[in-house]
Amino acid sequence: QQPVQSPQAVILREGEDAVINCSSSKALYSVHWYRQKHGEAPVFLMILLKGGEQKGHEKISASFNEKKQQSSLYLTASQLSYSGTYFCGTESSGNTPLVFGKGTRLSVIA
Amino acid sequence: DAGITQSPRHKVTETGTPVTLRCHQTENHRYMYWYRQDPGHGLRLIHYSYGVKDTDKGEVSDGYSVSRSKTEDFLLTLESATSSQTSVYFCATLSSRTQYFGPGTRLTVL
Numbered sequence: 001q002q003p004v005q006s007p008q009a010v011i012l013r014e015g016e017d018a019v020i021n022c023s024s025s026k027a028l029y030s031v032h033w034y035r036q037k038h039g040e041a042p043v044f045l046m047i048l049l050k051g052g053e054q055k056g057h058e059k060i061s062a063s064f065n066e067k068k069q070q071s072s073l074y075l076t077a078s079q080l081s082y083s084g085t086y087f088c089g090t091e092s093s094g095n096t097p098l099v100f101g102k103g104t105r106l107s108v109i110a
Numbered sequence: 111d112a113g114i115t116q117s118p119r120h121k122v123t124e125t126g127t128p129v130t131l132r133c134h135q136t137e138n139h140r141y142m143y144w145y146r147q148d149p150g151h152g153l154r155l156i157h158y159s160y161g162v163k164d165t166d167k168g169e170v171s172d173g174y175s176v177s178r179s180k181t182e183d184f185l186l187t188l189e190s191a192t193s194s195q196t197s198v199y200f201c202a203t204l205s206s207r208t209q210y211f212g213p214g215t216r217l218t219v220l
């Protein structure tokens with residue numbers, strides 16, 4: 001079952017913060033976050049395993065609340081290079097293929 | 111960069127013709143995947159492989175078949191192309207819980 005991402009789209013000015021949410025109706029083993037720039041392939045950002053961990057990548061971090069079956073991606077002090085579509089991918093067990101959300105389009109303007 | 115190439119990168123074909131897309135990897139990754147990406151739908155899994163000659167269906171497998179006779183090659187065949195199969199197709203491999211995506215193939219079915 002496809003996870004639900006919100007918001008669908010967001011526009012930020014440079015330096016502003018944003019949060020992208022990913023929620024599932026199924027119990028989750030892990031959540032993966034990817035970013036795709038226009039005309040390019042998705043690129044891995046980070047993975048969060050169940051246990052409520054939080055991870056970071058540059059000024060981008062994420063949390064995973066397994067009880068709520070939710071993950072959030074935090075973009076701090078956004079830069080123009082953060083523009084793109086962000087996808088979460090969820091895994092219900094350790095050996096199942098990822099199921100991706102529909103994506104959140106992030107636009108950072110000067 | 112996981113050394114993934116896809117061919118062709120662009121293809122225009124007519125309804126009813128068979129089409130084969132190729133994914134080639136140089137990293138000896140065991141798992142390989144085929145996704146399609148359409149506006150408003152995100153990335154949807156078509157088929158995946160967990161080893162030579164070992165494949166399984168994804169959520170949108172109707173009208174598609176796959177073959178994997180060598181570790182490095184994963185072929186996606188549209189048996190009789192339809193206009194609804196116009197899409198961007200991405201291949202991916204898995205290593206250390208990270209999916210690496212190829213550059214994509216843009217397929218147009220007229």
